[in-house]
Amino acid sequence: MTQLDDVLHLVRRVLGDDLTGAYLHGSAVLDGLRPSSDLDVLVVARRRTTEDERRALTAGLMRLSGSQAVNGPARPVELSVVARDDISPWRYPPRCEFLYGEWLREDFERGVVPGPAATPDLAPLITMTLNGDTALLGPPAAEVLAPVPHEDLRRAIVAGVPDLLADLESDTRNVLLTLARIWTTLETGTIKSKDAAAAWALGLLPPEHRPALILAQAAYRGEQPDDWHALMPRAHALAAHLAAEIRDSADGAMP
DSSP states (O other), X not given: OOHHHHXXXXXXXXXXXXXXXXXXXXXXHHTOOOTTOOEEEEEEESSOOOHHHHHHHHHHHHHHSGGGOTTSOOOOEEEEEEXXXXXXXXXXXXXXXXXXXXXXXHHXXXXXXXXXXXXXXXXXXXXXXXXXXXXXXXXXXGGTOOOOOHHHHHHHHHHTHHHHHHXXXXXXXXXXXXXXXXXXXXHHSSOOOHHHHHHXXXXXXXXXXXXXXXXXXXXXXXXXXXXXXXXXXXXXXXXXXXHHHHHHHHHHTOO
């Protein structure tokens, strides 16, 4: 049984007949999984979740996800659960019932159980899910999810920039690649993979900012170690530059 099969088995066991569908998004539906890519899954339920269900999902995913998986190192799992009536028809900000990600493992180990919250990040996630059209369980995504208006997609991705910048020291590669993808989406209207977004941004960056993004792209592909010791000052400069480009792109779209 594959890791993805194990994740789906867990979801079916916890949600039972209230599971509407499960869908891939992220790298798997953009340009394929890279060595460091998360396994990104969106789960749609017929109703809102209970605390016991969220606790069971957390405990199960901690056993299946990342370097501490019980059967040996595995891909990090990012799993989001939404209640169908909370996201279709679409409204902003959307409500997420449950979010599991390896960056939160320390919280989970202390007994924290992720609860429902308004989550703008669902806007790009649902857009990728609809574009990817890869159902793991249940009907096609378009029968379950409402499309996200472009303006809501734009404001959702811009809203996440401050949190990204706060994580630059601890998650440098992903922060830089995600900032590049936000800029790309604002300018092109499409959500590209992190790799493709980096390639697009490299064509527009001043020479002094390219080395940090080249390293982020190469580390994402598994071509170089994810080592920022020598380039951290350049990473900070690049992040500031990308944040300014994002701000200019967002302001330029305002009426």
